[in-house]
Amino acid sequence: MIKKIILQSKIGFTIYKILIFLRRFLNKKKKIKLNLISDYEIIGKKKHQTFTGYYDVNFISHDEKSMVYQRKTESNNVNVEIILYDFKTDKKHKILDKTKAWSWQLGSRLQWIDNNTIFYNSVNNKNILEGIILNLKTKQKRKIPYPLFSISKNNKMALILNFKILEQQRKGYGYNYNQKNKNKNEILVYDLINNKIIKKYNLKEINSDLSDDEFYFNHLSWSPNHSSFLVYVVRTQPRKTILYYFKNLYEFKKIDLIMQISHHEWISNTKIIFYGNINDKKQFYIFDFSNMKYKKIKHEYSLLDGHLNSVNKKNFIVDTYPDKYHNRHLYIYNIIEDKIQKLGEFFSCMDFKNDKKCDLHPTYSTKQRYILFDTSHNGYRQVVLVRNLKK
Numbered sequence: 001m002i003k004k005i006i007l008q009s010k011i012g013f014t015i016y017k018i019l020i021f022l023r024r025f026l027n028k029k030k031k032i033k034l035n036l037i038s039d040y041e042i043i044g045k046k047k048h049q050t051f052t053g054y055y056d057v058n059f060i061s062h063d064e065k066s067m068v069y070q071r072k073t074e075s076n077n078v079n080v081e082i083i084l085y086d087f088k089t090d091k092k093h094k095i096l097d098k099t100k101a102w103s104w105q106l107g108s109r110l111q112w113i114d115n116n117t118i119f120y121n122s123v124n125n126k127n128i129l130e131g132i133i134l135n136l137k138t139k140q141k142r143k144i145p146y147p148l149f150s151i152s153k154n155n156k157m158a159l160i161l162n163f164k165i166l167e168q169q170r171k172g173y174g175y176n177y178n179q180k181n182k183n184k185n186e187i188l189v190y191d192l193i194n195n196k197i198i199k200k201y202n203l204k205e206i207n208s209d210l211s212d213d214e215f216y217f218n219h220l221s222w223s224p225n226h227s228s229f230l231v232y233v234v235r236t237q238p239r240k241t242i243l244y245y246f247k248n249l250y251e252f253k254k255i256d257l258i259m260q261i262s263h264h265e266w267i268s269n270t271k272i273i274f275y276g277n278i279n280d281k282k283q284f285y286i287f288d289f290s291n292m293k294y295k296k297i298k299h300e301y302s303l304l305d306g307h308l309n310s311v312n313k314k315n316f317i318v319d320t321y322p323d324k325y326h327n328r329h330l331y332i333y334n335i336i337e338d339k340i341q342k343l344g345e346f347f348s349c350m351d352f353k354n355d356k357k358c359d360l361h362p363t364y365s366t367k368q369r370y371i372l373f374d375t376s377h378n379g380y381r382q383v384v385l386v387r388n389l390k391k
Contacts, residue, residue, distance in 0.1 A: 017350050020326050024347075029325050031377040034344040036332075037386050042375075043085070043093075044382035047074040051374045051381045052361065053107025055307040056150075056221060056265075059372050060365035063115045067372065068096075069383050070107050082110060082120055084136065096136070097122075101129055101147060101163075104172045104356050109148060113155050121147040121163075121175070129163060129179040145180055146190060152226040159220040159229060160188035169216040169236050172355030185212045187220065187231060189249055199249055206233065206244060206252065225269040228289075232261065243276075245289050257292060258285075265308040265316065273297070273316065273335065275305045286335075299340055306331075311364045317371060319360035322348045328360050330373065343389075349376035 023029075034040075044050025049072040052059045060067045065087055070080040079098040086092055101121035102108040108120040113133060122132045124143075131144030150159040165185050167174025181188065189199040203210050203217075210233065219232040227249070233242040241262070243255040257278055264274035270290040278285060282305075284297035310316040314336050320329040327345040334340070352358040358376040365371070371386040 013350075020350065024325050027325065029327070029347070031347040032344065032375075033327075033346075035342050036389060037343055039387040041385045041387070042382050043069065043385060044071070044380070046378070046380060048072065049381040050383050051104070051107065051358070052363070052372055052383055053110055054105060055309045055361040055363050057109065057111035057363075058366065059111065059363060060370050061112050061115050062366045064365050064367055064369055065115070067370075067385070068110055068112070068118055070102060070110060072102075080108065082108070082118075096134065097132070099123065099132075100127075101175045101177065103167065103174060104358070106173050111151070113151070119148065119151065123175075123177050127177055129175060129177045131158075144190070144192070144195075146188065147175065147179055148190070150220045150222055150229070151192070152222040153224055154226050156191070156193050157222070157226060158190040158192055159222070160190055161217040161220060162186065165216050166218060170218065170234070172357070173218065185216060187217055201252070203233070206231075207242070207254065219264075221264070221266070223269050224266055228269070230264070230272070241276075247289070255287070255289075255292075257294065258287065262305055263307050265310055267310075267313050267335070273308060297338075299338065307359060307361055309363045311366055311368055315364075315368065317343075317362045317364055319362050319373070321359075326350060330360060330362060343371075343386075346375050346384075347377040349379050351379070352376045352381075 052069050067085045069083050071083050072080045079100055080102045081095050082097045084094045084096050099108050099120055100123040110120040113119050116137050117133060117135050119133050122130055124130050129147040131148045133142040146160045147163050148158040149161050162185055163174040164178060167176050186200055186202040188197050191198050203212055203215060214235045215233050217231055218234050220229060222229045228247045231244045241260050243258050243261050244252050245255055246252045258276050260277035262275050264272045266272050271286060271288045273286050275284050278294060283303050285294050287294045304320050306318045306320045308316050308318045316333045316335060318331050318333055322328055326348050328348045329345045330343040332341045358374055358381055360373040362371060362373040373384050375382055375384055
């Protein structure tokens with residue numbers, strides 16, 4: 001019976017792929033269609049899976065001279081390589097390290113700390129998760145005894161969740177390795193300066209009605225002023241996401257107005273823009289935690305879910321999920337002028353699905369001279385580096 005269901009599923013998926021191909025062929029759809037993008041580079045070769053990771057961290061250095069990314073070779077299913085791409089030298093793509101602590105959605109949480117230092121999660125020789133801060137000049141590694149999810153903008157504080165529980169509950173996001181707080185479904189606030197845990201929150205403290213068997217933590221993120229953070233408390237089946245706002249580390253509040261949230265970006269120290277559900281209406285909103293008020297984003301794009309990233313909190317780059325042609329679209333949205341511009345559309349390979357899906361996950365560089373996003377239009381993961389975006 002199970003074999004029959006699997007066979008029927010495979011046949012159905014094959015028919016779906018054929019129908020998408022015919023639809024694209026009849027409508028003369030290209031794998032890539034660009035609007036405002038003229039100067040770009042596609043990084044990654046066949047038989048490699050080249051990708052950045054989630055959209056909430058910096059993959060391009062603050063001085064915009066280098067970028068980092070991850071690469072999985074066909075011959076290695078355990079590690080990904082941590083790669084440095086120096087824009088200024090001939091030795092452009094340099095392998096810095098390898099790590100077992102990675103997933104298709106979050107990567108290794110690879111990111112820049114400053115112009116000479118990067119962070120990524122790793123696994124030690126006892127197969128226990130840890131964090132690595134690598135100085136690119138001295139080659140010295142500083143080891144953090146926990147894997148980190150979110151680092152504050154001033155690099156002084158970090159947020160930790162249980163990555164193994166995350167992977168068990170939402171495949172493709174966490175890591176299937178133990179960590180120091182083994183089997184504990186909790187959030188830790190870590191002091192990076194003094195190397196110690198300063199606060200712990202377990203699920204029962206946050207909401208005694210929720211079960212550890214059903215709910216887990218995801219998408220922790222610091223406010224721009226480093227004093228507050230957000231936490232998603234999620235149930236996979238049936239899907240439910242509860243948003244909690246932690247003010248000054250010690251006060252937390254369930255945001256009852258927001259019935260569902262999928263992605264967000266901070267606009268200020270107390271405001272976010274997000275896609276979610278308020279009063280049974282799904283779209284993009286702006287929410288202010290200081291007064292618990294919200295407003296709708298009013299244009300046709302606002303009804304589509306997507307990942308948002310911004311540096312100046314004025315221009316937001318945002319993607320979409322696949323349309324009827326299996327294209328993902330990329331936009332720039334100006335929140336002040338309420339103006340949206342389309343950058344392009346990119347074929348999303350249908351073989352990348354479920355826990356292996358390849359979202360665009362677009363990010364700006366610090367000075368907005370570059371945009372990065374992942375793509376699967378050639379049938380394998382690659383990174384698109386956009387330079388000199390047209391104004």
